[in-house]
Amino acid sequence: MPALLDTYGPPVVILLATAVAWLYIRRARRRHLPRPVEQRDASAVRGSMAGSVVRWLVVAVVLAGATGAGLYRLLGRPALPSAASFTTAELLDLLKIGLAVVGGLGAVVALAVAYRRQQVSEAAHLIATWQEDRDDTKFLNERYGKAAEQLGHDSFAVRLAGVYAMGALADDWAEQRQTCVDVLCGYLRTPYPEGDSTEREVRQAILTTLLDRSSRSEWRGVDMDFRGAVLEDLDLSDRTFYGDFSFDFAEFRGKLTDFGEVRFRGVTTFRAATFAATHTSFWGASANLSKLDFSSATFAGDLVDFSRSRLTRGSALRLEGAVSEGCVFRYDDVDHATVAEFAEALRREDAGDPRAPGAGPV
Missing domain, CATH: 2.160.20.80 (E3 ubiquitin-protein ligase SopA)
Known part of the structure; x- marks a missing residue:
């Protein structure tokens, strides 16, 4: 049994340490990535840069320690020489190894900083896109309100302008195209004002506006009621x-x-x-x-x-x-x-x- 541990123990330890590090990184990325738009919170990308660097360093140190311990066991646990037994050349080699370790830790810090910046950049892009969508929706809603208000105006010219404004809005707002069409169709069901010679033109404009668009592929499936x-x-x-x-x-x-x-x-x-x-x-x-x-x-x-x-x-x-x-x-x-x-x-x-x-x- 000890022989099996000496033989397979170090690789198993290294594999487990690598798996733990990988799971940690995945969890950290999932935690810091922005949530969907409807659940997004600015706090999802907030946090200390130093804290993020420290976490990555801890992962690197644990992984390096596990790797060193595994190699030590794999080599049969050799006795370490005393400090006095090292020659000058060997001390220089040890110094180079130490500098390489420090450089590796610096690389880990640089990777942690770059990763964090990428997260922040992605979050900022998504938030900007979400804000742009909100602004577009707000603008379209404003256009809808204005066109609906025009349709209810006393002036013939304003009502006619409202018809064309609602038709243009239906072109630009695919998600609410049916709503815009329903408003125009609903206008046709309102009581016909007696003695108003201009009302015929408004109703004619509604029908021709919708008919002219019915041939477009993106308008297929819109209910003309x-x-x-x-x-x-x-x-x-x-x-x-x-x-x-x-x-x-x-x-x-x-x-x-x-x-x-x-x-x-x-x-x-x-x-x-x-x-x-x-x-x-x-x-x-x-x-x-x-x-x-x-x-x-x-x-x-x-x-x-x-x-x-x-x-x-x-x-x-x-x-x-x-x-x-x-x-x-x-x-x-x-x-x-x-x-x-x-x-x-x-x-x-x-x-x-x-x-x-x-x-x-x-």
Whole structure:
């Protein structure tokens, strides 16, 4: 047993000392590294530089002592000579060894200082980044508050500026883009001020602002919810509806509601919507791999024009429960080669009513 200790004891001691030093260094680094932003505390990187140096020196001394003791046992515990037996050359060699040890300790101190500086630099960088993020968020919140305030202003020009300001903010603030869109959509659901000829332009600007952005890849997945909107003389002609849009329970009124030559590229619903404009136009509208849902919609104007409309293969049109209140429907030049079911879907069982859907020319 003593022989095994003499043989394997020194390597084991050195290995254990190295492991202890490594664990200590890891623990010290973990303790001094800044925590995540939401848990960050400035005290995480505070502390005495001298204390850090002393800890590293202790680790170095323990490791050096363990290594020396291991070598001493490995060499068979040789008897140490007396001081008088050393020659001048041997004393010089011992002096060189001592200076090397001191130099090693100095190197340890330099490494400790450099390591500490690196920790402080990393912490300062993270804190600066966190502060910059906070400043950006504060600035964006200020922009949001100002744009929302503009939307509620009495002046038409200020409200219109608020629409564009909120749209620009939605571009810049991806994390709260849906919130900005919800504010604009919510504006459309507010009561329509009677006698205000400028309100139409504000609401038109909201829809065109959102539609113009719907084609952008970073805007995919944003919910465009116009349910319950009140829209007068709406003109969305020659635009593309990318993604899903809901006009459920919306009210379209005025002289003209124009969806002429609109290109639908997703799911657009008009369930229970009221088309009360004198003339409602879907002239030349097209749907490509899309779904149009007019279920339970009410057509209450004079003319609804679906002429030259196109439903490409894979698109669907729903009109279950749709009601006509005296409208004339037009289906001139509907492309039967691709949408043979289009006109038929618009017909009602009471085809004897000369003003019911389907009564116009097909």
